[in-house]
Amino acid sequence: MRYLPLSDTDRADMLARVGISDVDEIFVDIPKSARIDGLLDLPRRQSEFAVERDLTRMAGKNVAASSVPFFVGAGAYKHHVPASVDHLIQRSEFLTSYTPYQPEVTQGTLQYLFEFQTQVAALTGMEVANASMYDGSTGTAEAVLMAHRVTRRNKAVLSGGLHPQYRQVVEGLSALADDRVEALPADPAGTEDILAAIDDETSCVVVQSPSFYGQLIDLKPIAEKAHAHGALLIAVFTEVVSLGLIEAPGEQGADIVVGEGQSIGNGLNFGGPYVGLFATRQKFIRQMPGRLCGETVDANGKRGFVLTLSTREQHIRRDKATSNICTNSGLCCLAFTIHMTLLGGNGLAKLARINHANAVKLKGALEGVAGVKVLNDAFFNEFTVKLPKPAAEVVEALAEKGVLGGVPVSRLEPGKADLADLLLVASSEVNSDEDRAAFVAALKEVL
Amino acid sequence: MRYLPLSDTDRADMLARVGISDVDEIFVDIPKSARIDGLLDLPRRQSEFAVERDLTRMAGKNVAASSVPFFVGAGAYKHHVPASVDHLIQRSEFLTSYTPYQPEVTQGTLQYLFEFQTQVAALTGMEVANASMYDGSTGTAEAVLMAHRVTRRNKAVLSGGLHPQYRQVVEGLSALADDRVEALPADPAGTEDILAAIDDETSCVVVQSPSFYGQLIDLKPIAEKAHAHGALLIAVFTEVVSLGLIEAPGEQGADIVVGEGQSIGNGLNFGGPYVGLFATRQKFIRQMPGRLCGETVDANGKRGFVLTLSTREQHIRRDKATSNICTNSGLCCLAFTIHMTLLGGNGLAKLARINHANAVKLKGALEGVAGVKVLNDAFFNEFTVKLPKPAAEVVEALAEKGVLGGVPVSRLEPGKADLADLLLVASSEVNSDEDRAAFVAALKEVL
Amino acid sequence: MEEPLLFEIGRMDVCGVDLDEAEDFAPALGSHARKAVPDLPALTEPETMRHYVRLSSKNYAIDAGLYPLGSCTMKHNPRLNEKMARLPGFGDVHPLQPLSTVTGAVELIGELAHWLVTMTGMSAVAMSPKAGAHGELCGMMAIKAAHQAAGRDPKIVLVPESAHGTNPATAALLGYKVVSIEAREDGTVDPAAVKARIKEHEGDIAGIMLTNPNTCGLFERDIIAIAEAIHAADGYFYCDGANFNAIVGKARPGDLGVDAMHINLHKTFSTPHGGGGPGAGPVVLSERLAPFAPLPFLRKGEGGIEWVETDAELKDGEQPFGRMTAFHGQMGMYVRALAYMKSHGADGLKQASEDAVLNANYVRVGLQDLMSLPFGQRWCMHEVLFDDSFLKETGVTTLDFAKAMIDEGYHPMTMYFPLVVHGAMLIEPTESESRSSLDLFIATMRDLVMSAQKGETDRFKGAPFHAPRGRLDETRAARNPVLKWERPAATAVQPQAAE
C-alpha cells in the first residue's frame, strides 16, 4: 500500500524485535468477543487513479459556481480567490504542521495568527480578536455563551434578521445548556423593534448587519439600549467583504463582533471548512473562547509569538474552560490572512465597492421584471426580493435553465406563508453583465 | 499592478535618488526614431479573475484526454501521474530556483539531478546519463551530432521505424550543418534491412524500439554490424515505460540511448514541455551534450553535488562546445525522478505489464472489427492497424463520436498512398474495458 | 533570516490584487458607509509570496520530519486528497444551491457516512460537527436530549483522570457536573471504580466519557463491563475517538457498548492538521441515540438517500436536538477522508492500524531499558507512554528533554499529558514512519537519555539552541498580552477617506 512504509520484511523483523510472530498478539486487551478480522463489508484498496476517477465522477454531478450565472449567498459567498493564496496554504510547512504548542518550531504559524488577529481587529473595529472559530454560526453561539459569562445572566435576544441557521445553533445549544433565548420573528425589511425586547435580564442582543435578508442595520441605538440595561451587543456578519464599505461594528458600540470569514481567501466548499472571526473589547479577553496568539521575546531577547492566556482553554482548565474548542480553522485563517494581505485596506474597500455596484445593478435589472419587488432600501451585496409565486419553485426552474438564482427563504424558514415568496439574491465581483442578463431572461421565462 | 512592488511614491523617490524626474531619461541610448510609448495595439492589464476566465474559456474548447476513451500515442502518452509529483515540483524551492551554478545553495536541485541520472542509466542499461535534453526528438539530433564527433564521420542512417518528426528534426539540422542522412522508407512491420545500409562512412545507425509503428526491434544484430564498421548504434524510444518490460538498449549493444521521458511524471501538455533522456558509455562522456551532475565533497569533507565537466558546455567552451544547450528540462527531470522514485524498478515493471496487457486486449478487440488488421507481431503498448479506408477520415469520425482513437500515420507522413490507411493506436493503464468497448462500437459505426 | 510582520513592510499605496474600478453608480448603503478604509497595509503579490514562504520555513511539518505526538495522530497527508477536494464540483459548490445541482456532493457524504458506520459498527452518524471537541458536544447534546425525551434530567458525567481536556469542558458546557475516576495501577479504568461512582450518584448518572484506546496508549480491557455498568444506570457511553487509529479493522466501538463516538477525520483519516485546523468530527451514534442526531442528516429513503435539512421534513421518531452549525459541515474534509479510505480500502485500513501499533511497540522496546514505563513492560496500542523517573536526579525536566529534541531535528513528543503519570512523555509514531525513520528516532532518543544521565545538562537547560527561536517567555506573553500589531505612533498615517 503506497502510504505504508513498512514492507513485509520490515514487519517480520520488527515483530521479531518486539518478541512475537503475529501482530494480533499485541491486541490482546481487546475482548475476544469484540475482535474482528478486518472490515469485510467494505471494498479493498484502490489505486490512486481509480480513486481519482471515482471522485471526479461524483464531482462532475455537481454544478460548480464558476460554470454558471451564480447569485447564491445567504451566508456563503462566491468570490475570486487569487491563485497565490491556495498555493501558499498548500506548502507542506503550513498544511502538515501541528497546532503551534511548541513555539520554537512554529513561528511561521504563530506569526500569521498574530497577523490574522490584527487584521480581524482592524476590520471589525475592535480591540482584540482570537485566532479563529470554526465558522460564523458556531462563533455566534460561543459569543452568546461568553456574554452569559460576562454578564452572569443567561437570556439572549436574537434579531429576526439573524441567519436562521445561526439562530438554530444558538437555540439548540441554549436549550440543552438551560439558557434562555428570545428570538424575534423573521424581519426581511429590517423594521423590527428589537429595543423593546431588551430588559434587565438580557445578557446580550444578537444583531446581524447586513442582515440575513441583506438589510443594513444601525447598531448604535441597539448598543445604547443594551448597555443601559447591562447587556452586551453581539454584532454578527456573514459577508466580511461588507466591512470594506460599511461602518465597522466596533465603531457602532458592539461588545463582541462575530462573523463568517469565508469570503476572503476561502472557497464555497459546500459549506465548510470556513473560518469564524471573533473580536471583542480588551476588557473581556479573559472570558474569550478560543486560541489567542501573543507577542513575547525568546531567551535571546528576539521577538517571537506564542499561544497565550491558555488558562482559558480546555487543555489547561478542563471543566472550567471558557469553551471546549481545540482544533479550530488554522489553515483557513492563513488563507484569509494571505488574501487580506494582498488586498490591504484599500483593496478591500475597492472590492467591496465593486460588489455593491454589482448588487445595485442587479437590483435595477430585477426590478425590471414584472411582479418582482425588492424589499431592502439599504444593502451591501445581497437583498431580498418578493416574487409573485413560491421562490422554491422559481429557483428550481431557474436551475433547469442553467442559472443559480439565489436562495428561497423557505429553504431555511419552511412552513411560513409570509416568507414563501421571498428570494435572497447575492452578487459579487464575479458577476458580469452577461450573467445578469441571463438571470433576468430566465426569470422572465419562469415567472 | 499586482506584480509590481514599486508604488508611485517609491518611483518618484527613487527617480529623485538617481537624479532625474522622468524614467525616460534612462532610456537615452535608444535611438529617438525607434522609441515608442507603450504597446498601443495590445490590450490593457486585466484582473486575475478576468485572465482566468478567458484562459478557462479557451481550455474548455479542447477535449481533455481524461474526459474520453483515449488511444492517442505516437510519441506522447497518457499515463496517470500521482498527485504528489505535481505537488512537489510546485514547491517554491524547486519551481522558482535557478540553474544550480552555485552548488552551495542548490544541493536540492543537484541531488535530484544525480538521482535522475542514476535512474536513466539504470533504465537504459547504460553507464552514464546526462541531466536532460529538451525532449526525445532534439535529443536524437544531439545524439547524431555526438556520433559524428566520436566517429569523425558525418553520415547518419535512420531506420524507417524512427518517429517521422524525429527524422525531420535530424534531417533539417543535418542539411543546414552540411551533414549527411540516409533515411530508410517507412517500415510499419519492422521488416526493413537496415544492416544493408551500414558502411564504412556511417557514423551512426538510429533505430527506434518500440518503433514509431509499435514494432519491437532486435537491436543486437544492428549493434554488431555497426560496430564492425566503426559506427555507433543510437537506440531511440518514445515510450519510457516500455523499459520496464523489454530488454534495455544498453544490454543490446547500443552506444547512445536517447528517448522521450514524458510518460513518467509529465503530462501531455499538447506536446511540451517534455524531457529528453540521454545516456551513453563512460568512454564517450567528454563528447556528451548537456549538463552533467557529479558527486564531490565540500570544504568540510561532506558529500555534495556539482555541475561537472562543464568544459564541454557553451558557457565555458563557446564555439568549441559539444552543444549549444543551456536551459534544459530541469523541472521535468524532477517530475520524472519523483514518479520513478515512487515506482521503483518493480513498480515500473508492473506498470509496464498493465500497459502491455491493455494493448494486447485492445488488439484482440480491434481484430474483432471487420476489415481491421494489426500489422505488428511484437509490440509494447502501441501498434499499427490497417483500416479499409483512409485513417484520417476514420479518426475525425471517431472524434465526433467522442472517442479519440489514435493517430493516422498520414498526419505525420502525408501523401504516401501505402500509409494512408494506417492508424496508430496506443493503450495504457488508464484504459478500461468500457473504453475499449466504446472504441470498438464507434469504429464499427464509422467503418 | 528574520521576517518582519506584514504590517511593517506593507504600504497603503500598493495592492496585490488588480480590480477594475466600479463604474459610477448610485450607492444604496443608506447611512451605513464607513468613513475611512480599514487601516491595513498591503503587499504586492511577489512580496506576499516571499513573506509567507519565509514564514513557512520557521515551521516544523510532517512532510519534513517525524511528529511523535501522542493522542494527535500526525500521519502522512496524501496530496491526492488535496487535489480531489479542489475539484470544482466539490470546492466550488454552494451549500444552498438547489439539491438537484449537488447530487454528487450528497452521494459523497452518503458514501462517507456508510464507511463510518460500517467501520464502527454503529447505527447512524451525525456528519456536521466541525472538529473533535464539536463532535463531543454533539454527542453529549444527543445524550442530554435522549434523557430529556425520556423525562429524565441526570446531572453527573463520569470522566477518567486521563481524559483529554475537551471531555470535562464539553460536559461542563451543558451544565453537567464532572466526576472524576482514577486509573487503576495498570493505567486503565476499573469497572469497580465506575460502579462505585455510579452508586455514589445513583439515579443521577447521565453517562461516561471514556477515551479508548486511552491516553496512556492502552486498550481499556474492561470496556464492555464499564459499558454495561453505565447502561444499567440508565446512562450513556460516550467514547472519545481520538485514538481510533489504533483499532480500525480490529474492533468496532459498536460491539463494545459505545453509544456515541466522534471521529477525528484530521487524525485517523489524515485530513491535514493545517497548523491547528480545520478538522472534522462526525459522531457515530448507537440505535438509541440515532433519533436525536442534529440537522442536517441523511435518511435512507425509497428513492435512495434523502437529505433532511429542516424540521419540516421530519418523519415519525426523528427528534433532532437542533443544529450544530450553519450548512452541512466540513465538506472539504469529507472529500479528503473518503479519498483516504478508498485508497486504503478495508485491507489497507486494518494494515495501517496494525502498522501504527507495531511501530509504537517497536519504539517502546527500543527505549524501555533506558526510559521508564509507568505501567510496566506491557503491550501498548498506537502510542507509548513514558514518565520522567529516568530523569530523576539528572536536573533535566520533561520540558528540557522535549525541547532538546528540537535541536536533534524532531518535534517534541506530547509532554505532561496525560496527567495521571509524573512528567508524562507520550509518543505516537503512526504507521507513516518507515523502520529506518524509527531506528534513527530511537537512536537519537537513546543518545539524549544517556546524555542526560551523564549530567550533560548544558544540552538541555535552555534548549533549543538551533531552532528559529530560543525558548519563549510565555509568562511575559500572558502577563501583558500583546495580541495585535499597533502602528507605531510616529508613523501613524491618516486613514484615507473611503469614496
Next chain:
Amino acid sequence: MEEPLLFEIGRMDVCGVDLDEAEDFAPALGSHARKAVPDLPALTEPETMRHYVRLSSKNYAIDAGLYPLGSCTMKHNPRLNEKMARLPGFGDVHPLQPLSTVTGAVELIGELAHWLVTMTGMSAVAMSPKAGAHGELCGMMAIKAAHQAAGRDPKIVLVPESAHGTNPATAALLGYKVVSIEAREDGTVDPAAVKARIKEHEGDIAGIMLTNPNTCGLFERDIIAIAEAIHAADGYFYCDGANFNAIVGKARPGDLGVDAMHINLHKTFSTPHGGGGPGAGPVVLSERLAPFAPLPFLRKGEGGIEWVETDAELKDGEQPFGRMTAFHGQMGMYVRALAYMKSHGADGLKQASEDAVLNANYVRVGLQDLMSLPFGQRWCMHEVLFDDSFLKETGVTTLDFAKAMIDEGYHPMTMYFPLVVHGAMLIEPTESESRSSLDLFIATMRDLVMSAQKGETDRFKGAPFHAPRGRLDETRAARNPVLKWERPAATAVQPQAAE
C-alpha cells in the same frame, strides 16, 4: 539535516504507487522481454514526500529571496500561470489529437504569437523552439536557409566578445566560423568595428549575433547603424533577446533592423526557471526570414488561423527549413506566458520594463561610490555591471565576494561574465523587488565591500560558512567523474526476475 540519496533509503520490496495486477494474458513481446526488473529501489509516498521536501530546503529560490543574476531575469513567477497551465484543456491534451478537438489550444498559440510579433514589431514568429539556445539555433537555421535559397553560402558570423556562450556555440553547430568583435571603451559595439570585420571578410558575412541590451547592461546605441552595415553586406541581424525585459514597450526590435530574435519566455515573461528548465524560446522573424520559419507554423487563412504541420500543406513562398522538434513546442510555457502578458497588459509590460531599469539604476547609484563601474557612471538598463577593481589588494576575489553573499542570505550575482571586464559582477534586480528589498540588498553589499576593504578576509576566503554546504571541490568532480549512484558491492541484491 542531511538527506541521503533515495537509493540509500529505498527498498525493492515497497512501492509508492498502487497498481492492480494485470490479469492473465498472453504477452506479445516476442523475444524482447527483459530478464530482470530495473535495479531501482522505491520509496513509499510518505517517504517520497519527506525526501524531496527535505531536498528542497537546500535550495535558494525567488520565492525566498532576491536573485541578483545578470542576464537571467529571475522575476516573480505568478501562481495563476501555474494554475492555468494545469487546466485539463491545456495540460491534458495530446499534440496529435484531431485538430477539431484542440481549437482552444491553437487559439491560445495564435494569440500568444500575436502578442509576440506586436511587441517586437516583427513579421512572424517561430513558436516551437524549446529554450533560448534552441531559438538561436532556429534563427540561425532560418538565416542559413535564406542564404541557401538565394544561392549563397557565406561562412562568417560576427559575434561581440561580450556575447553569451550560446551565440558562438550555435553558430559553430551550423558550421559557421565565428569572428569576434571587441567592445569599445563604453562597453558597446562600434559600427566602425563591425564594418572593419565585414570588410575583412567581404562577401562571406552570413550575419551578426548581437545581444541588446547587451550583457554589460547597456543599450547598443548604434544598433541601427550596425544593422544597416550587416544588411549592406547581405548578412542578417540575429539579436539575442535574453535581455528583452529592459525594453518591452519602450522599443521594438523590428524598428532596429533585427531579422531574428529569440524571446526567453522563462525570463521576460516569467515562466519559472525550475532549477534549469524547461524554458521556451520562440523566435520572431523579419519579413525576409518569415518564409523560412520551421514547421509547424500558424498562417492567417480565410477562415481564421490555420495550423500548418507538414510540407504537404504549404502554399507558394512558404519554405520552412524543417522542424525544430517533434510536436508543437512548449505549450505549457505558452499558457503561462500569455497569462502573464494578459495580466500586465500593454501598460503593465511597459511599466515592468521601466521598473526593472529603475531598480537597476537605483542599485547602481547605491553602490557606485564603493564598487567600480568599468564604463563610468552612465545609465544602465535592467542590469548593472561592476568589475573587481574595488577589490584590488584586498586579497578577496570576485568568487570570494560572491560566495560571501550567500552567508548574508543572498544568491550570488552573475560573476566573471561578461568576459569583457575583469572579475565581472553583473547584477539584475528585476522589477519584482520592492524598494525596501533593494535598500536591504544595497546595505548588505556596502557592508561586504567595506568589510573586504578593511581586510576582514576571514569573512570571504572559504565562504560560504552558513549554507547547506561549504565550498565544493569542483576539480575533484571533474577529474574523476562520479555521475551516478552505484550499489555498494556488499549490499548488492540479485535483481528479481521479471514475470
